[in-house]
Amino acid sequence: MTLARVAARTPDGQTLFSDLTLALGRERVGLVGRNGSGKTTLLRLIAGLAEPVDGVVTHAGRVAWLAQRADPAPSETVAGTLGVADAQAVIARILAGDGGPGDLDAADWGLDDRVSAALAEVGLAGLDLARPTASLSGGEQTRLRLAALLLDPPDLLVLDEPTNHLDRKGRAQIAALLARWPGGAIVASHDRALLRSMDRIVELSSLGVAVHGGGYDFYAGRKAAERAAAERDLDAARREATAAAREGQKALERKARRDRAGRAFAMKKSEPKILLGAMAERAENSGAREGRLTERRIEAAEAGLASARTRVERGRPMDLQLPSTGLAAGRMVLTLEQASWSTPDGRNILRPVSLALTGPERLAVTGSNGAGKSTLLRVMAGDLEPTSGRVNRPVAAALLDQDAALLRSGETLLEACRRLNPGLDVNAAYAALARFLFRNAAANKPVEALSGGERLRAALACVTGGDHPPQLLILDEPTNHLDLDSITVIEAALRDYDGALVVVSHDPDFLRAIGMDRTLAL
Structure with missing residues (x-):
């Protein structure tokens, strides 16, 4: 076709x-x-x-x-x-x-x-x-x-x-x-x-x-090569435009100095009028010629800058930095002792799991659909209590599922941030969202209007925006609704995160990029 x-x-x-x-x-x-x-x-x-x-x-x-x-x-x-x-x-x-x-x-x-x-x-x-x-x-x-x-x-x-x-x-x-x-x-x-x-x-x-x-x-x-070349061309075009504008300003200043000198010379009346007129005409022609050259250089530089801008993609990936948690290397983060979960009618959803996380460890949880991965994450986060076994959660944890369900339709980002962080006043909530690139009016965007990448970014802003960011982040398929650029941004942010991570993902590239320490296969 x-x-x-x-x-x-x-x-x-x-x-x-x-x-x-x-x-x-x-x-x-x-x-x-x-x-x-x-x-x-x-x-x-x-x-x-x-x-x-x-x-x-x-x-x-x-x-x-x-x-x-x-x-x-x-x-x-x-x-x-x-x-x-x-x-x-x-x-x-x-x-x-x-x-x-x-x-x-x-x-x-x-x-x-x-x-x-x-x-x-x-x-x-x-x-x-x-x-x-x-x-x-x-x-x-x-x-x-x-x-x-x-x-x-x-x-x-x-x-x-x-x-x-x-x-x-x-x-x-x-x-x-x-x-x-x-x-x-x-x-x-x-x-x-x-x-x-x-x-x-x-x-x-x-x-x-x-x-x-x-x-x-x-x-x-x-x-990547094309983007780097376009950025280099844009930088060069900006430098040329700046240099042309600077040269144009210098040309104006030179002309002003010549005009002042000419007027001062003419006021002496020591030269014949015909000579003064010829000198003025030469000066005027020379200044006009220099002005045209300067204008052409400025026009060419501005055209080059406009052309370079058209070759640079709008909305390029941004840098995103999660706040420091201050998690100590030897701090116990999470322990499970034969923790399992079953439905009220007795269906066994999560078989017994035992594990311990210490310091900024990174654990990948893998398994086929229906193996109990999401249930395990909810038990880890405290959304579900195990039906048998024990869970110890000595540090604050935050669970983000693939739909960032902690954000509610019908509320704005600012309202969501303050609901999840009751101690934040309006200005502090604006500042927390701005750190995740939701600046000014973007903080009042309705939750239901967010793209997949924006939704995850907003959820991260809300759960880490308080005075004490969670030292354990639990992520359930965080890349499912993200485009490739958004995945790259989240990978970079999680790679630099200094807290502990538990991640369910079927994307091996993503798990490699954020540097998982070990894997729990269900």
Whole structure:
């Protein structure tokens, strides 16, 4: 399929991208960009679910779309999600002897084999088709919806964040599926491991649309080099503009001195008028010539500065620094002694866990979906008390889940910060938010208007903004809703954090970047 000079805008008229030309064939293309850059909009255009405001999208085959999220109806079964419930009912009627002539014509006797193959392809082999879809984990539901696309293989797969909410095994299965996929695929993702397997990377940014051959590592290296070169060019253009302005000021000062000297010389009346007139004309011509040269240099410098600015991406990653906790190296932070948790009806969610954290240790908690990772974090933080065993929490701890649920819709950041830190007055709350780059009016932004990266940054500001920041941060999949630039910012901040960390993440790049000391596998 092809996109020719395509443009898209938000409902309020803001341009997301324009003049986008792209051809998609039998290849794997990764789509990256900041949250809000238009990735999902572009995927919807490619899938034929929306129309561009300008340009043409031409489909030369069948396209299948996998949205980032889809909430199943309470009565929806696995068969319903796969789209085979009606076909199954036809076969069931025939086998029961109740089928009519229409059923015999419509019967798809190869359906069971195709369903089994599709489920096996996404790691759900043997899944009961009568099971309610809502009973599956978020990651299992994503894989099930992908299996539905494979039942009638399309020419182009369009996938929006397919590995979000998946454990490492699920992520590996998606990557393996795409590696074997014989058709085309375009995938919006911040999963760096998945992006490494792409044939091309398409980036949406404030500079427009850029296409990079190769996978993520090549893209990241080239992006860093281009950003550094653009910054160097901008610095050089600023220096030239400053020098040209300084030279222009000096030229004005020289002309003023010459004019004063000329007027003083003329007042002496010791030279013939004709000579004075010729001298004045020469001075005027010389000054005009110098002025034109200076103006041209200033104009060229300003044009160069404007051009250099257009090559530097707006909204570049910012620096973020978590406040010091003062945690001593030998301080006991957390202990669990055979701590477990079960539901009131006796279902065992978390098996007994024993561990001890001392000083600024960093613990990664891993395990498949449903292994009890989030439950363990809530037990560590004190949101849940263990149903057996003991937990000792001698230092203040803060738990941030992937949705930063401690922030409430309907309140502003300033209100959230003061609710979570009752001792802060308004000015102190403004200052705490400003340290996390929510300055002035941004502090009054509604929580529900925040992007994924802003939401995590705001939550960190609120939990660390008090007089005594928590010495233990507990993070549950903190990168799930972040774009690549936001992940880089959070990685740098956590790398320099001097407190203890417990982190659940299926992103090995993230765990390596923040320097985990050990791993607890559930």
